[in-house]
Amino acid sequence: MAVTGSTDLGNGLLTLTVDADPRVTSVDAPTGSAIIYVGTTTASITHGDTFKKLDDGSTTNVTDPVGLKDNLTATVDPAVGNDETEDYAVGSRWINTTSGVAFVAVDVSTGAAIWEQTTGGGGGVLGGGWRFDSATADADPGSGDFRLNNATQASATQMFVSNTSGNGLNASSILLAVSSGDKIYIQEESDTSRFHEVNVTGAPVDATTYVKIPIAVLDSGADLRNNRSCILLILFAGGGGGGGAVDSVFGRTGVVIAVASDYDASLVDNDSGVTGAFVDDALNELNATKKTIVRTTDNLKTLVAAASAGDSFLLEEGTHAIDTTGGGVTPPADNIQIEGPAGAILSGGDQGGAVITIPTGVDRFVLRGFRILAGTSDTHGINIAGATEQGKIQDLRFEKTGILAAGNSIHIGGTNVVVQELLIENCHFQLPDTNYGINVELNETTAAALSGLRVVSCKFENPNAAGIRFTAFAGAPSHSNIEITNCRFNAGQDGIRIADPLRLCTITNCNFGNQSRSGIHSTAAGWDNCTLGDCVFEDCTVQGILTGGGDLMNINDCHFTGCPIAINADATFSQGSISNNTAFGGSGVAYVIASGEGSVFDGNVADAHGGGGLDMNGGNDWSIQGNVMRNCTGDGMNFAGTTDLVIGGNRCVGNSLQGIVEQATCAHSHITDNNLRGNTGGAYTFSGTNRFSDGNKV
Numbered sequence: 001m002a003v004t005g006s007t008d009l010g011n012g013l014l015t016l017t018v019d020a021d022p023r024v025t026s027v028d029a030p031t032g033s034a035i036i037y038v039g040t041t042t043a044s045i046t047h048g049d050t051f052k053k054l055d056d057g058s059t060t061n062v063t064d065p066v067g068l069k070d071n072l073t074a075t076v077d078p079a080v081g082n083d084e085t086e087d088y089a090v091g092s093r094w095i096n097t098t099s100g101v102a103f104v105a106v107d108v109s110t111g112a113a114i115w116e117q118t119t120g121g122g123g124g125v126l127g128g129g130w131r132f133d134s135a136t137a138d139a140d141p142g143s144g145d146f147r148l149n150n151a152t153q154a155s156a157t158q159m160f161v162s163n164t165s166g167n168g169l170n171a172s173s174i175l176l177a178v179s180s181g182d183k184i185y186i187q188e189e190s191d192t193s194r195f196h197e198v199n200v201t202g203a204p205v206d207a208t209t210y211v212k213i214p215i216a217v218l219d220s221g222a223d224l225r226n227n228r229s230c231i232l233l234i235l236f237a238g239g240g241g242g243g244g245a246v247d248s249v250f251g252r253t254g255v256v257i258a259v260a261s262d263y264d265a266s267l268v269d270n271d272s273g274v275t276g277a278f279v280d281d282a283l284n285e286l287n288a289t290k291k292t293i294v295r296t297t298d299n300l301k302t303l304v305a306a307a308s309a310g311d312s313f314l315l316e317e318g319t320h321a322i323d324t325t326g327g328g329v330t331p332p333a334d335n336i337q338i339e340g341p342a343g344a345i346l347s348g349g350d351q352g353g354a355v356i357t358i359p360t361g362v363d364r365f366v367l368r369g370f371r372i373l374a375g376t377s378d379t380h381g382i383n384i385a386g387a388t389e390q391g392k393i394q395d396l397r398f399e400k401t402g403i404l405a406a407g408n409s410i411h412i413g414g415t416n417v418v419v420q421e422l423l424i425e426n427c428h429f430q431l432p433d434t435n436y437g438i439n440v441e442l443n444e445t446t447a448a449a450l451s452g453l454r455v456v457s458c459k460f461e462n463p464n465a466a467g468i469r470f471t472a473f474a475g476a477p478s479h480s481n482i483e484i485t486n487c488r489f490n491a492g493q494d495g496i497r498i499a500d501p502l503r504l505c506t507i508t509n510c511n512f513g514n515q516s517r518s519g520i521h522s523t524a525a526g527w528d529n530c531t532l533g534d535c536v537f538e539d540c541t542v543q544g545i546l547t548g549g550g551d552l553m554n555i556n557d558c559h560f561t562g563c564p565i566a567i568n569a570d571a572t573f574s575q576g577s578i579s580n581n582t583a584f585g586g587s588g589v590a591y592v593i594a595s596g597e598g599s600v601f602d603g604n605v606a607d608a609h610g611g612g613g614l615d616m617n618g619g620n621d622w623s624i625q626g627n628v629m630r631n632c633t634g635d636g637m638n639f640a641g642t643t644d645l646v647i648g649g650n651r652c653v654g655n656s657l658q659g660i661v662e663q664a665t666c667a668h669s670h671i672t673d674n675n676l677r678g679n680t681g682g683a684y685t686f687s688g689t690n691r692f693s694d695g696n697k698v
Helices: 172-177 276-287 300-305
Strands: 003-010 013-018 034-037 050-052 071-074 093-096 101-107 114-117 125-132 145-148 158-162 183-188 191-200 210-220 229-235 292-294 312-315 318-322 337-339 344-348 356-358 366-368 371-373 380-384 392-394 397-399 408-415 419-425 428-430 436-443 450-456 459-461 466-470 479-485 488-490 494-498 502-508 511-513 518-522 531-533 536-538 543-546 554-556 559-561 565-574 577-579 582-584 589-595 600-602 605-607 612-616 623-625 628-630 637-639 646-648 651-653 658-662 670-672 682-686 692-694
Touching (some): 093 172, 183 210, 292 300, 466 479, 565 577, 605 612, 651 658
Parallel strands (some): 013 034, 071 093, 125 145, 312 337, 344 371, 366 392, 419 450, 428 459, 450 479, 466 494, 479 502, 502 531, 511 536, 518 543, 531 554, 543 565, 554 577, 559 582, 565 589, 577 600, 582 605, 589 612, 605 628, 612 637, 628 651, 658 682, 670 692
Antiparallel strands (some): 034 050, 093 101, 101 114, 183 191, 183 229
């Protein structure tokens, strides 16, 4: 004899499930306990037969098989008189259908029956264990098992549940008692991440050995696994109980949603300054967490078009086909969020638009976690086509082969449009045949067209043109408050292309490599108070940085390897600094400066460059100090057309020509304390006018 299950009913009584005939094989249980046979049906005993123990201890002294009497249609609670004289037995069930409260008999002594309540008032809860069978056919799943009718579990519309639970109890009456509006929570016993919450959508059907329950899945985790034990928790619909009827809330009837005006801050005793507005913000935040689960068979474009402010959409894994006609998925209101796992793909359908379009006036949108694949005839992955504020694009992956020549993964464009506080974070741009990863084409003539763009921890691979582009428009003011940090730019013509002046811009901790022209390529004079720092440039074909000129520009602590020119300041460079950079192994002059005034070139290194260390062909009032120019094929430093330079404390050694060359077009140079030893062509040539030189080591 094996006891396969045991339930303590209180009062010293048990319900046992056994796999041998208790009339033949002893069962150790107290008097009055229920014993349920769950073995194979034979001529003398049937699976599910129930016996009552007639004495204590390990004996075979049991009644003949009795069927447990249940009352599942009562309108009142059970009483002490609902006892063994009415054929009730320990384990009998009783449901008050008026209140929704369920009971189980734990003692049926004559005149002293005890019924234990198993649920709270106004909404019953009954639970049991079954094993999941991954088959989907409408058939008996087998004793102790249940099925769903769809291999895509979250899309199931029916459950098929054995009358007998995993511990051998006959649960058919309970299963047949569910009705539309009840809920069933299903979870693997050993893994809480594998669950489904379902709503009962109609009356169950008695299929003799199992029950068919119509359902709609409300929420899901990971899929259930075949042959794993699960908990089925049935929540009967009800009013909650215990509190009595409520005619109104906050003076309003019907479905009442609390708002800030329902709260009186003067009645709140705390130091945090709780106000009605505070509560209103908290309610808005709470409401924003509600999500609509979007299946691959749903029309995301249609769902989003009907959304209200604050709505949120969670994408199912798989491919979601998007009709890009008119701009694809287009949020119509503020605070709309679309998110999904990395396995969710929004795939453009070649109708000639963008996969996602953000129109004018839609603020605080969030796009997170999924992948975007534009069709070969689609324009953009995401098109920000109108004025917007505080948007977030996070953790997306853009994949494209064959997008239109003018297409971009993210396009920010429009006339008289202002975009503010946009975050693009942790995105991966795989860009073969795509023009730009991020393309800014804003023509706003009265204010900064783009203010507050942050591009953080993104990766740009193989664009046709550039990873990021800022486009010039005649008369348009500069973009401002731009931050690009911790990004990697691989291949393409340029990493970042700047044709529109930038103001208050920082580009830091980025890596640029294998560009066919420049890591950063600027043709826009007018950089204002911008910083490029702590970046790495490798094997850029023409130059690491082309500055385009500007004021208060700082290029500091960057490292260049294999770039013919490290920094090419080809236009006016004033009131700025080029400091503590290193350049190694390029084929041209490491640093080229065309003009500018009041700037600093300090602490830089050029090692083994093919054209020399520094060529400065104009400018005045510069400080050139503490630099190391060594082992270059050419001059360590060459100056022409400059005025009022301070050239001191530099180490120009081991170069193939001279250490420092000051040409005749220079004036008022102050050249002191430089180490100019070991240069093949000589230590120096000083030809400028009104020069002062002293302390140089030759």
